[in-house]
Amino acid sequence: MALIHCNFFSETLGVASSMDVIIPQPQFIQENKDLYQNNENNFVKKEGYPVLYLLHGLSDDHTIWQRRTSIERYVASLNIVVVMPEVNRSFYTDMAYGQKYWSFISEELPFIVKNLFHVSGRRENTYVAGISMGGYGAFKLALSHPDRFTAAASLSGALDIAAWLRKENYYTNEGRLIFGDDLNVSGTENDLFYLAEKIAKVERAKPRLLQCCGTEDFLYNDNIKFRDFCKRLPLDLTYEEESGTHEWGYWDKKIQSALKFIFK
Secondary structure (H helix, E strand, O other): OEEEEEEEEEOOOOEEEEEEEEEOOHHHHHHOHHHEEEEOOEEEEOOOEOEEEEEOOOOOOOOHHHHHOOHHHHOOOOOOEEEEEOOOOOOOOEOOOOOEHHHHHHHHHHHHHHHHOOEOOOHHHEEEEEEOHHHHHHHHHHHHOOOOOOEEEEEOOOOOHHHHHHHOHHHHHHHHHHHOOOOOOOOOOOOHHHHHHHHHOOOOOOOEEEEEEEOOOOOHHHHHHHHHHHHOOOOOEEEEEEOOOOOHHHHHHHHHHHHHHHOO
8 A cells, every 4th residue: 555645725625735545556556457457558447446535533633544543554455545634623514614624525525536546436435434523524424425425434423413512611612613603503414313314214325334432432422322313213323332432542443343344
């Protein structure tokens, strides 16, 4: 695998942004020429690579997965592209008083990735996963666009945003910047419970979901609430829990489980 540090201008955000991208190394092409076609002596993959969008948490950035886990080693045999974008503390949302990070992550970024890297645009080749705030973002993407994502994984995700905004006084002012002055996200496109119930009612392909949380995590009760809510719906949700807190030792282990789930 090769790691690319990519700096680019986002028209949606109106500012330069960054992402780290893991891509298959050229040696794979030479050793597997049967998967490729000869195009004027340049071997190119017949179809685009599967792509995994790997999302960071509230206090992290696009470099965190490389610094705190062995993600490059874990995906080395999968022949996929892994995209790790930067979204600051946006909660993957078009902020009430700020930039349109939801439009960026859901619309502009896939367009940029597809045109910069040879990735597939097919639903069955598109995946998303994340930790904490990124777990919320992963499920938000998959539940908002089930036609684009075939599987999603949330590791210690902040899945009950409505409850979180009510009880986390420390983030009240920041929450208003993101979600608006009334902090009322229930029943909106920023509410995972609303999104889950919405797609459950529609006869269409639904993403496979993996939800993981440590039993000592401060988000554990919120995860249990979301799990129990989804159990009543026709959704393909797999839930895993074990001893663990909100930290990278747990996430380094669980991202391996997530990769096995996604690419089974």
